[in-house]
Amino acid sequence: MRPMSSSDSQRSAPVNDFEEDPRYAASVREAWIAGAYWVVYTIVVTAVAWTLGYGKAAEEIRYVLGFPEWFLWSAGVATLVFCLIPYVLIRRYFVEVSLSPHGEDGDATTRTGDRTTLHDEAGDTA
Numbered sequence: 001m002r003p004m005s006s007s008d009s010q011r012s013a014p015v016n017d018f019e020e021d022p023r024y025a026a027s028v029r030e031a032w033i034a035g036a037y038w039v040v041y042t043i044v045v046t047a048v049a050w051t052l053g054y055g056k057a058a059e060e061i062r063y064v065l066g067f068p069e070w071f072l073w074s075a076g077v078a079t080l081v082f083c084l085i086p087y088v089l090i091r092r093y094f095v096e097v098s099l100s101p102h103g104e105d106g107d108a109t110t111r112t113g114d115r116t117t118l119h120d121e122a123g124d125t126a
Contacts, residue, residue, distance in 0.1 A: 044082070
């Protein structure tokens with residue numbers, strides 16, 4: 001393999017030719033939201049289990065519906081509550097985008113309250 005010469009570097013495409021797909025920004029934002037949700041969920045479940053069950057003798061642990069109290073509240077109730085949160089997150093912060101290679105199906109989106117509407121290139125609602 002030969003080393004790159006100065007004439008080779010001049011043939012490369014200019015950096016300004018790159019056009020970022022607007023769908024990329026939306027997907028990065030949504031990934032951060034999902035990651036933050038997971039971190040908060042993990043912290044809450046761990047904190048609840050730890051505060052209710054850590055360091056207690058077996059005789060001190062109370063049982064509810066046959067489960068240790070710490071398990072019921074952390075894995076049961078907290079998980080049920082955290083199953084409702086993604087619904088709100090998706091309805092409020094996530095955007096529906098076209099998955100076609102160049103956004104032919106409509107890459108512009110409009111937010112109206114809780115709903116996101118796609119528009120085609122002519123501006124018509126899809």
